[in-house]
Amino acid sequence: MNTRAKTGTQSSVPVQGGVGQALAHDSGHLHVSGGALYTDDIPEPRNLLHVAIGTSAHPHAKLKKVDLAPVLAAPGVVAVLGAEDIPGENNFGPVLADDPIFSPGLVQYVGQSIFAVAAHSYTEARRAARLAKIDYELLEPILDPEEAVRRQSFVLPTETISRGDSRKALRKALHHLQGKLKLGGQDQFYLEGHIAMAVPREDGDMLVYSSTQHPGEIQHKVAHALGKTSKDIVVECRRMGGAFGGKESQPALFACIAALVAQQTGCAAKVRLDRDDDMIMTGKRHDFVVGYEVGFDDEGRIQGIEFEYAARCGMSADLSGAVNDRTMFHSDNAYFLENVTIVSHRCKTHTVSNTAFRGFGGPQGMYAIEYVVDEIARYLKLDPLAVRKTNFYGTDDRNVTPYEQTIEDNILHELVAQLEASGDYAERRSDIAEFNAASRFLKRGIALTPVKFGISFTATHLNQAGALLHVYTDGTVHLNHGGTEMGQGLFTKVSQVVAEELQIDIDRIKITASDTSKVPNASATAASSGSDLNGKAAQLAARTVKDRLREFAAEHFAVSADAVEFRNNRVQAGKQTVSFTELVNLAFFARVSLSSTGFYRTPKIHYDRKTFSGRPFYYYAYGAAIAEVVVDTLTGEYRVIRVDILHDCGKSLNPAIDLGQVEGGFVQGMGWLTGEELWWNDKGELKTHAPSTYKIPVCSDLPVDFRVQLLESAANREETIHRSKAVGEPPLMLALCVFHALKDAVAAAADYRASPHLDAPATPEAVLRAVDELRARGTAQPERQTG
C-alpha cells in the first residue's frame, strides 16, 4: 500500500471543501428541512395531466381484444394511448429493441404496459386504468430459469469463459464436490418510485424531467418514440430519491409515456408510479441457479472448477448481457482459478425484465465462488478463512484472472490480515465453538469474506465523461457534468475536486442538475464510476480555465507562468497577490474565455468481447468483513450481533460520504442475502410488491456492534482522480459474510459434522429448513468422488 504526496496544491491552508474533507452532502440541509426538490416536487405546469398505465394481468398471452372505451369514458379522463398512437419507435430497450412501450399484441409478463390513460387527477387516472376490458389468449409461460434452460429459452446467446483445462483438472483432483445453488433477486426499493414529467415546448420540442441515472438515454428513447431527434429533447434530473441501478434503463418507459401524452395532448404530463406498480412493472436484481463442480487438494486449493449459471433475465434483454458478463468476471472474487470454465445462460422467462442493481451481476458470481470455497472448507473440516487464504490471488504469481487480466494492485493479503487481527477473528471463533457446545437451541456463527471488485464499465466505450464549467465575473462557478445524483454524494465529490483545482471555497461553486443540453452523450451514472469519470472531466474543465487564467496572470503581472500559483481563494503572481475574483475580473476585461468543457476517458482498458479477454477493469477495489450471528434453531430467526468491516476507498475524496457508501452498501447487501425475498405465485404474479410484503432492513437490523473502517494509506496505484477508488458497488458484497456466518451457525446445529444447504435469501424459513435438513441428514458426508 503505497502512500503518495497529496496531488494538486502544496498550500498549507486548504480551501474550504477541497478533496479529502468530510463535507456534508451538498443537499443535506435541504434533505433535513424538506426543501430538496425531487421530480414530483417540481412546481407543476398549468393543465398538467396525470397518467396511469394499464398493464397485463397474465404472464404470457396474446391480446385478442383491448376495449378502452370504458377507460376513455371514465370521469376526468382526457386521453388514452396505445401502441398504435406512437408516432415513432415503440421501444425503450437500452440494447435490443425488445421492450415495447405499449404491447403491440403480445404480453410477456404480469404488469407489462399495454396502454396509458391521462386524466386531470392522479386518482382519476388510476381508477380509469382499471376499467379496460381486455380479452387474452393465454399462452404457456416459462416462469423459472431452470425451465428456461430446459426449453432453451434465452434472451441472449449462452457465453463461456474458459482458461486451462477444467475437465482434466477436475479428473485429477484429490477431492471433488458438486452441487446446485439458488440465490434470489432483489428489488432496488429506492424510496422515490419511478417518475417522469414531460413539458411540451415550442415547435414540438420536449423538456422531460426524469428520475434517471441516464438522462442521455432518456433523451434518445423519447426522441425515437416521438419521431423526433436528440436536438429536440432536453432531459433534466437534479436528484433521485435513490436508484441503485433500478433507474439506469427502466425510467425510459415512463419518460416515453409522459412525453407521448404531452405530445398528443399539448399538455404537460406526469407519470408517477404507485409503489406496487413500481415493484410489479420494473426490473430487479437477477436471481440465479448455479451448478458447480470443483476439484481441490488436501489444503482446499482449487485445482479445477466449473460453473454453469442460469440467470432469470425476464422477458427481454435489457442490460442482462452486461450483467451476466460481470457475473462471469466475478466468479473468481479473490481467488486464483487456474483451470476454470464458466458457462452463462441468459434465460428468457415470462417475468419482468431484470436489470441493473448495485453490483450488476458481480454479487451473484461472488456468491457462487464464496459458497464453493465454504463447501470445500466444511468438507475438509478446515476453517473457511484458511481455505479462502489458500486460494487468494498471489501478488507476483497466481495473479491472472480467467479473463486474462493481470492483477497489479492486490492488497487483500494485508487487508484481510489487518481485519482478522482487529476483528479478533480467531479468538471469537473459539469462543463461539465453546458457546455452541453448551447451547442447545441458540447457535452462533462467524465468517470473514473478502471482496475484490473490478472497476470500469465492461463495455469499454462507456468509460468516458464530460463536464461544463463556467466562471462568472464575481468569482463564482457553475458546474455541470454528465453524472447524476442519486444520493451517493457524486455532486459533492465533484465540487470538491473543482474547489481543489481552482483553489476556491466550495460555497462558490453551484452544483446544477444533470442536463442533456449541457453535457451531451453522457454514460449512465453506474458501475461505481461516477466520481472516477466525472471528477476527472470536471477537473480537466477547471484546469483549462485555470490555465487560461494562469497565462493571463503571467502576462498581466509580467511573471513566468510557473510563478503563478492558485492558493486558497487567492492567486499569487510573483510577488503580487490578488483574490481569485479580482483575477477573474481582470481576465474578463482582457477578453479571456471563462468557460470550458472537460472530457475524460479511462486509460489502459481494452477488452475483446468475443474471447472474453483483455483488461476490462482499470483497477480493483478491495474490502473484507466479519459477521457474527446468533440463530434460534427452533424458529430459524436470527440476529446479527457484530460486524467488522475494512474497506479500500483508495485516497478518499470525502471520507464521510465514502463511509456512508460502505455502510449503506453493506446493509443493502445484508438485505439481499437475508430478509428480502421476491416471491412469485404459479400464475407469474409477484406477490411481494410493497414494503408490507417485501422486507428491507430496518434500523434494528443494524448490528449494535458495527465497526467500520476505511483502509488508511491506500492510494490507488492507478492515476484516478486524486488517487481515490470507486466505492458505490463494492461494499454491497461485504455482506456475504452475514450469509456465511448464518451458514456457520446452522452447521453448528449438527456439530459441524456436515455442511448445511442454505439458499439465499436466508430468511428464517430458509434457515430453519437448513437446520432440519442438516439434522435429518445425520452424519452423512456430502457426495464424494476421488479422481
Add this chain to the structure above:
Amino acid sequence: MPVTDKRRADPQLQAVRFLLDGEIVSLTDIDPTRTVLQYLREDLRRTGTKEGCAEGDCGACTVVLAEPDQSGQGLRLRAINSCIQFLPTLHGKQLLTVESLVAADGTLHPVQRALLDCHASQCGFCTPGFVMSLFALYKSQPDATRRDIDVALAGNLCRCTGYRPIVDAANTMYSYAAASETDGDWTHRAGGSAGDQERVICRKLVELADDSTLSLTSGDKRYFAPRDINTLAELVENHPDACILAGGTDVGLWVSKQLRELPTLIYTGDVADLQTVTTDDACLDIGAGVTINDAVPHLLEHYPEYEELFLRFASPPIRNAGTLGGNIANGSPIGDSMPALITLGTRLELRKGKTTRELPLDEFYLAYQETALQPGEFVTRIKIPLPESGREVRSYKISKRFDQDISAVCGAFSVELDGSRVRDIRIAYGGLAATPKRALECEQALLAHDWNEASVQAAMAMLDRDYAPIGDMRASDEYRRKVGKNLLYKFYLETSGTSDVASVYEYAR
C-alpha cells in the same frame, strides 16, 4: 340522521378545523377520504413530506399530530403515516411537518441539525420522515437508548445509509441547544414541562374542539365524527352500510391501494367513551378506540411476557393511529393481538343501538374476515382478565423481519399447572387458519396430562389436526406447520425450566 344540533342540521356549515403549525385551518367541502398527504402535497404544494408506499409501511410520509394531554396544559405528540390518514381526522389537532421544524429565520431544529452533522441523509427522500419520527422521540423521551431509537424508527425505511448515522443523530440530537425561544418554541424544546408557546397551542386546540358531532357532506359522501358513544351507536345503527373508521391503518389502504369509494364514514376516534382504560379486581377494560400504543403499557403492566410481541407489532406510526378495537374488529387472520387475547379469555363488549352484549373473543371470528358483528353493531370494549397466579402465558411472533412485519405465524399459550399436571391450557394461533383460532385438539391432548416433553411432543403433532395452513409470500405451509409446533415446544421449555432457550433478540442486545 339524528338532528340534535343546529350545525348538524346543515352539514355545509361544518368544517374540519385544525392547526397547521400555529395557524387555524378551516376546510369545508372536502372529500372525507382525502389523505393528509394528498392535502399537503397537492393542495398546499407543501412537498417536504413524501409518498414512498401509500400503505403506511415506509415512513417517508411521517408527520406529527399534537393534541392537548390529560392536563390540558401540555401537548401530546404522535408520529403518524399521513399517506393513510384521512384529512377530517385532523379535526381538533395540530399538524406538524418537516417544514414546521425550521424556524422563521431558517434555523434548523436540533433533530435536523443532528441528522445533517451525522451525514444521515444520502438520497434524502426518506429523511423528512425520519426527522418527524425523531422529533416525536425528542419531544417524548429525553434520554433514548439504542433500543428506544430502534423502536422509534421501526416504521421508517432508509435504503441508502444503513441507519448507523441516523442512530448517531438520534443519540446526539439532545446535545444541540434549542433554537430561538421566540419562534416555534413548541417544536424546539426537548422533554420537560410545557412552554408558553405550547400552552398557547393547547389553548387554541381546546377552543377548536366542541362537543358536537362533526358532520361533513361532499357530493355523495358523508363523514361523521361523533363525540359520545350514544350518538355513535345511533349513527352506526342508522347507517349499517357505513364504514367505521378508527385508526384507519387498514381502511386507509382500501382507498390508497384499492381505490375504493367509501360513501359513508363514521369515525370513532373522537368518541370519548371509547378512549378510556379501567381496571377492576378481575379485568383490564380497554375502550375500543384506545390506540395500540396507549393500550400496550396497560397490558404489559399485567402481562410483561408480551413485551417482545408488542415491540414487533407494526410500527410506532401504525400503533399511534391503529386501535386495539380495530385490530380485533378487522378480523384479519394475521392480527397480532388476538392469539394472546384469546388465550387470556378476553371478552368483547358489543353495542348495537341501545343494546349491549358480551362475547368471548374466540367466538367472535366466524370465517375469513367474517365476524359475529351484526349490521349496525360495533365493538366498544375489550375486557381482558387479570393474571391468575400459577398461570404462565406467552405469545411469540414469527416473521421475516423482526420489526414491522406481518406474522407468518403468531402463537399464544396459556397454561395453568396443578403440580406437574395441566389443569387448564389455552392455545391459539394466527397465520395458521382463516381466522385467529384456538388449537382445541392440541389443547385436549395436553389437558390433564403431565407437562413434560413426551406429552408436549404428542400435542405438537395434534396441531396438524387443528390447522391446515396455506403457503404464501410470507411463509410456506410447511414452515408454518413446523414453526407452529416449535413455538409450543418453546413455550414448554420456557415454562418447565428445562433449558437455556432464549430469544435471539434479547440475546443479541
